[in-house]
Amino acid sequence: GENVEQHPSTLSVQEGDSAVIKCTYSDSASNYFPWYKQELGKRPQLIIDIRSNVGEKKDQRIAVTLNKTAKHFSLHITETQPEDSAVYFCAPLLPAGNMLTFGGGTRLMVKP
Amino acid sequence: NAGVTQTPKFRILKIGQSMTLQCAQDMNHNYMYWYRQDPGMGLKLIYYSVGAGITDKGEVPNGYNVSRSTTEDFPLRLELAAPSQTSVYFCAIRPGGGELFFGEGSRLTVL
Numbered sequence: 001g002e003n004v005e006q007h008p009s010t011l012s013v014q015e016g017d018s019a020v021i022k023c024t025y026s027d028s029a030s031n032y033f034p035w036y037k038q039e040l041g042k043r044p045q046l047i048i049d050i051r052s053n054v055g056e057k058k059d060q061r062i063a064v065t066l067n068k069t070a071k072h073f074s075l076h077i078t079e080t081q082p083e084d085s086a087v088y089f090c091a092p093l094l095p096a097g098n099m100l101t102f103g104g105g106t107r108l109m110v111k112p
Numbered sequence: 113n114a115g116v117t118q119t120p121k122f123r124i125l126k127i128g129q130s131m132t133l134q135c136a137q138d139m140n141h142n143y144m145y146w147y148r149q150d151p152g153m154g155l156k157l158i159y160y161s162v163g164a165g166i167t168d169k170g171e172v173p174n175g176y177n178v179s180r181s182t183t184e185d186f187p188l189r190l191e192l193a194a195p196s197q198t199s200v201y202f203c204a205i206r207p208g209g210g211e212l213f214f215g216e217g218s219r220l221t222v223l
Contacts, residue, residue: 032210034210034211034212036212043202043214043215043216043217044155044202044212044214045214046211046212049210049211089154089155091212093210098143098160098162098168099157099160099168099170100145100157100160100206100212101157101171102147102154102155102156102157103154104153104154105153105154105155
């Protein structure tokens with residue numbers, strides 16, 4: 001299966017600052033790149049995704065950028081708020097891929 | 113919520129006991145997954161299924177078994193429970209576009 005790594009594993013920012021989380025993957029054939037958010041005690045939920053034919057996608061304060069050459073994609077959160085505090089996971093998918101492997105997660109803490 | 117129901121929500125087992133975690137969906141999707149998440153850790157794939165009658169191992173299958181006799185149900189069986197299986201178990205479906213929809217999770221403690 002895919003080898004997926006996330007960095008950093010923990011990130012602490014001041015409210016209003018920006019946060020960036022990076023996900024690297026091993027298989028250049030991957031074509032779907034999602035980010036999930038998991039709040040404490042809850043299930044993971046998709047917050048943004050991108051496909052390989054697009055370099056960047058934005059949804060209000062969050063954005064995802066993709067660098068296929070370097071095999072990594074990143075989650076960007078601007079103007080962070082305390083409710084952004086959560087664990088974030090990436091899970092790149094291969095075309096016709098069935099086995100979905102998650103990155104190790106990044107714990108984001110936004111200090112008020 | 114894409115209609116993934118997990119039962120039970122909580123369970124305490126003694127070492128050596130067996131049990132089945134149930135996962136049901138009501139949208140006829142083929143792809144279903146079982147993950148475990150240890151405290152403060154990431155999601156590890158246990159087993160997955162691409163349709164009725166078809167299952168395959170994920171990253172951490174040892175100590176577990178699954179079956180997929182119908183499209184709707186994907187139960188996860190724990191045989192001879194061990195403390196190392198204390199975890200939160202998530203079932204998920206993938207309708208086909210890539211996104212995973214998770215159930216609320218089943219919290220299992222083995223003492």
